[in-house]
Amino acid sequence: MADPAIVTQNLTKSYGHVRALQGVDLEVRRGEIFGFLGPNGAGKTTTIRCLLDMIRPDGGTVRVLGLDPQADPVAVHARTGYLPGELHFDENLSVEKALHYLNALRGHKADWGYIRLLSERLDLDFRMPIKHLSKGNKQKVGLVQALMHQPELLLLDEPTSGLDPLLQQETLRMVKQAATQGATVFFSSHILAEVQEIADRVGIIRKGRIVEVAETGALMRRALRRVRLRFRDEAPVDALASVPGVTVLSAGDGLSVLLQVEGEMDALIKVLARYTVVEFETERPSLEEVFLAYYEAQA
Amino acid sequence: MATIFRYSLRRFLGQILGWGIAFGLIALYLMVLYKPMITQQAELKTLFDAYGETMMAFFGGTTDFLSPAGYLDFTFFSYIPIVAGIFAVVLGSGLLVADEEKGTLDLIMAHPISRAALFWGRTLAFCAATLAILALTWLGFAAGIPAAAWDVSAASLLLPHLSLFVVLVLFGAFALLLSMVLPSRAVAASAAGGLMVVNYLVTSLARVNERLEGLNNLLPLKYYQGGRALEALDWQALLVLLGVAALLMVLAWWRFERRDIRVSGEGSWALPFIRRTARRRAQRA
Numbered sequence: 001m002a003d004p005a006i007v008t009q010n011l012t013k014s015y016g017h018v019r020a021l022q023g024v025d026l027e028v029r030r031g032e033i034f035g036f037l038g039p040n041g042a043g044k045t046t047t048i049r050c051l052l053d054m055i056r057p058d059g060g061t062v063r064v065l066g067l068d069p070q071a072d073p074v075a076v077h078a079r080t081g082y083l084p085g086e087l088h089f090d091e092n093l094s095v096e097k098a099l100h101y102l103n104a105l106r107g108h109k110a111d112w113g114y115i116r117l118l119s120e121r122l123d124l125d126f127r128m129p130i131k132h133l134s135k136g137n138k139q140k141v142g143l144v145q146a147l148m149h150q151p152e153l154l155l156l157d158e159p160t161s162g163l164d165p166l167l168q169q170e171t172l173r174m175v176k177q178a179a180t181q182g183a184t185v186f187f188s189s190h191i192l193a194e195v196q197e198i199a200d201r202v203g204i205i206r207k208g209r210i211v212e213v214a215e216t217g218a219l220m221r222r223a224l225r226r227v228r229l230r231f232r233d234e235a236p237v238d239a240l241a242s243v244p245g246v247t248v249l250s251a252g253d254g255l256s257v258l259l260q261v262e263g264e265m266d267a268l269i270k271v272l273a274r275y276t277v278v279e280f281e282t283e284r285p286s287l288e289e290v291f292l293a294y295y296e297a298q299a
Numbered sequence: 300m301a302t303i304f305r306y307s308l309r310r311f312l313g314q315i316l317g318w319g320i321a322f323g324l325i326a327l328y329l330m331v332l333y334k335p336m337i338t339q340q341a342e343l344k345t346l347f348d349a350y351g352e353t354m355m356a357f358f359g360g361t362t363d364f365l366s367p368a369g370y371l372d373f374t375f376f377s378y379i380p381i382v383a384g385i386f387a388v389v390l391g392s393g394l395l396v397a398d399e400e401k402g403t404l405d406l407i408m409a410h411p412i413s414r415a416a417l418f419w420g421r422t423l424a425f426c427a428a429t430l431a432i433l434a435l436t437w438l439g440f441a442a443g444i445p446a447a448a449w450d451v452s453a454a455s456l457l458l459p460h461l462s463l464f465v466v467l468v469l470f471g472a473f474a475l476l477l478s479m480v481l482p483s484r485a486v487a488a489s490a491a492g493g494l495m496v497v498n499y500l501v502t503s504l505a506r507v508n509e510r511l512e513g514l515n516n517l518l519p520l521k522y523y524q525g526g527r528a529l530e531a532l533d534w535q536a537l538l539v540l541l542g543v544a545a546l547l548m549v550l551a552w553w554r555f556e557r558r559d560i561r562v563s564g565e566g567s568w569a570l571p572f573i574r575r576t577a578r579r580r581a582q583r584a
Contacts, residue, residue, distance in 0.1 A: 045562070052409055055559040078411035086562055088402035090310075104302045105410035145406070 002030045003066040005153050005184035006051060011060035013046055013208075020046040021057065022208040028186050028201075033179050035199030035216070036188040043208040044188035045085050048155050051186075052082060065153055078106070081146035085157035085188070087138055091131035095119075095141055098130055102145045110148035118144045121170060135162040143171060147178060154178055156187035160194055172198050227259040227268070230279035239274075243267050303412065303420025304427075311390070311428040318386050319435030322379075326436050329374045330443020340365055367449045371440075372526025376459050380523060383463065384470045384495045387429065391471030392488040394421045396478040399561050408560055418552045422475070429467050433460045451529065458528040465540045466523045470495055472547035479554035519543065 006028035013021040021043050028034045038044050049055045050062055053069040053076070062069055069076045089098050099119075103110045119126060122140040130138065139162045146154060159175065160168040176198055179185050189195050195202060195216070202219055204212040212219065226249070229235065235257040241248045245262040252258065255278075261268055265282075272280075336343060347364065363369035395418065398404040408417065437460045441453035474491035481487045498518045505515035515521045522536040 049405075049560075049562075054405060054408060054562075056557070074411045074413050077409055080409070082406070082409035084402075084405045084409070084562070086402050087406065089406070090403060092310075101302075101306055102406070102410060104306075105407065105412055107411070142406075 003063070004028060005030045005032075005065060006034075006186060007061075007063040008047070008050070009061045011047070011050060011062060012058045013050060013055065014058055020208055021050070021060075023060070024205070024208065024210055026203060026210060026213070028184060030184050031179065031182060032200040033175070033185040033198050034187070035195035035202045036186060036205065037190065037192065037195055037202055038188070038205035039190055042205045044205060045157055046208075047205070048082075048085075048157050048186070048188060051155060052077065052080070078109075079152045081149065081151035081154045081183075083142045083146040083154075083156045083159050085161070087142040089130045089138065089141065092129070094127055094129050095124060095133070096126040098141060099126075099145060099148070103148065106149050110150075114150070115144060115148045118147055118174070121174065122167065136164060136167065139163055140167070143174065147174065150178075150181070150183070152183060154183055154185045154187070156185065158189055159187055160189075160191065168194065224260055224262050226283040227261055227265075228256070228279065228281040228283075229259065229272070229277060230256045232276040232278050236271075236275055239271055240268070243271050300412075300416040300420040300423075303417055304424050307421045307424035308427055311424060314386065314390070315428050315431045315435075318383065319432040322383070322432065322436035323439035326375065326439030327443045329370075330440060330447045332374075333370060333443075333447040333449075336370075337365055367447075367451050368526050368529040370526070371459055371529060376463060376525030378499075379463060380466050380470075380520060380525075381496065381499050383432070383467055385492065386432070387467040387471035388474040388488055388491045388495060390425055390428065391474035392478045392484050392491060394425055394471075394475050394478070395555060396484040396487065400484055402562055404560055405562055414556050415552065418555050422472075422548055422552075425471055425475075426468055429464060429471065433464050433467075436460065455529060458532045459524070459526050461532065462524040462528040462537060465537055465544065466519055469519050469540055469544040469547065472544045472551065476547045476551040476554070479551045479558065 004027045006026060008024050008026045011021050011024040011026075012019070024043065024047055026047070036044050036047070046055065050057050051064050051069060053073040056070065064076045065079050067076050090101075093101065099115055103112075103115070116126075119140075122143065124137065124140045124144065128137070130141070133141070139159075143159065146156065154175065156175065160171050163171060172194055175185055175187070179198075187195075187199075199216050202212075202214060202216050203210055229240075232255075234254055235251060237248055237251050237257060240246055240257060240259060244267055245264075246268055247260040247262075249258040249260050259268070343364075364373040395404065398407070408414070412420075437453075437456055440456050444451065444453060444456075470491065473494070474487055477491050478484055478487035481490065498520050501511055501515055502518055502520040502523075505511040505521070519540055522533075522540050524533055524536065
């Protein structure tokens with residue numbers, strides 16, 4: 001099996017008295033889409049910038065595509081596409097000249113036809129001066145430059161930031177496509193819906209520590225869910241309350257009941273089989289609720 | 300490194316043309332002005348004598364201001380390190396940090412170029428831009444030789460420019476080094492600019508005050524020849540200045556290789572006392 005795309009062990013970084021990373025342990029597998037979740041200031045950008053040797057960690061080890069970014073940053077950068085969270089270009093260049101320059105920095109490795117193809121998908125006007133572009137259009141240029149050399153690893157810091165919903169979807173499609181073609185995608189976000197939509201696994205960072213790494217689906221399955229029930233006769237509240245993992249949240253009009261179920265549903269289903277259920281509705285928790293649950297639990 | 304060098308030089312084009320054409324025109328004007336001045340040398344001598352020694356010290360301290368070397372020094376090369384030094388200090392302090400503060404360095408550094416290539420590509424572009432400005436200046440002086448009717452070759456006029464080039468590169472390198480260790484470009488440019496002015500004052504006043512000589516010996520402008528280089532270039536002084544400039548560049552490079560690249564909102568590069576004050580204010584709020 002190939003080396004993981006990213007490995008960090010006990011990564012620490014402080015800015016003066018602020019401890020931005022407090023022992024981050026991460027492993028991102030090759031070919032997966034890994035969503036890196038956390039609110040602003042949790043350490044997402046600091047982690048990504050350590051992976052690219054923009055900042056030097058105080059302690060711990062980092063390996064990107066099997067390489068030490070501090071020892072060989074050029075090799076890491078050659079195989080990586082990066083979209084910064086705070087994206088700025090030389091404002092005096094046109095889109096075309098900016099992409100030409102960035103491609104020149106890559107030794108003209110990117111195929112210009114592919115750059116045009118990506119730009120067309122994002123409806124990007126090559127002739128526009130960067131200084132006249134909206135934030136969303138600048139973000140498109142950033143995305144094109146990150147993808148143009150078809151890198152093995154994509155490091156995307158808030159990739160859909162500033163984009164309208166249609167372009168957010170197109171961006172996510174392009175990211176998924178890159179992963180389908182074999183790229184590993186590591187992207188940070190605080191927009192949980194997009195992580196839920198495309199990430200194979202999710203890492204949650206809080207105050208510079210990883211508090212959870214899990215398959216996106218498993219993380220959601222593991223969480224609490226709500227069940228709304230309507231019975232033909234009086235709701236068997238006591239019987240339901242006695243089921244392990246079930247909490248009765250409200251009993252409503254006597255026929256309806258709202259439950260909170262932790263873990264598997266099997267025991268509840270078996271109890272319900274004894275009654276006539278008119279309506280059965282479950283609410284899957286959004287990743288947002290899962291995320292908040294982590295924060296509330298550990299706060 | 301070649302891509303960085305070419306791109307940086309292209310970015311400096313406006314400054315090269317602005318400074319270079321302005322200096323070139325001044326140079327040409329001064330050469331055209333030489334002959335009319337020589338016809339009034341008696342009046343000028345009376346005027347300059349009236350200025351006094353201290354005043355003249357700020358214009359190179361020359362008394363022979365009608366020889367080609369003295370005239371060049373008095374009218375241009377004695378004070379131009381301070382004027383052109385503004386260009387050197389502004390460009391040097393912002394060579395890397397300006398992009399860092401604008402946030403554009405992050406993206407560039409994510410590309411497969413080493414920090415060394417980025418640093419030296421830009422530093423060499425700065426040297427080339429300085430050279431280009433001085434080449435335009437030289438062109439102005441050289442074009443004015445017939446008007447001044449001097450018995451000097453255009454090639455010999457390169458010597459004062461060479462002396463000026465080295466001192467400007469040194470000021471730029473100093474500003475670059477300060478930008479690597481101080482919290483912002485503005486602070487680095489102000490500090491480097493301030494020290495440059497202090498250097499000019501000390502070197503000028505040392506011509507009339509012997510007590511300043513000890514301090515003056517440590518300052519770069521002491522070893523700057525200016526117009527006097529037309530008569531005989533002091534290669535030893537030139538190489539010393541060049542060596543110091545190279546040392547400052549190497550120190551700046553060493554620092555750049557080891558430091559974090561800042562982005563706005565991440566980390567704090569404030570000086571410790573500013574950080575403490577900000578923390579106290581935050582606590583009070």
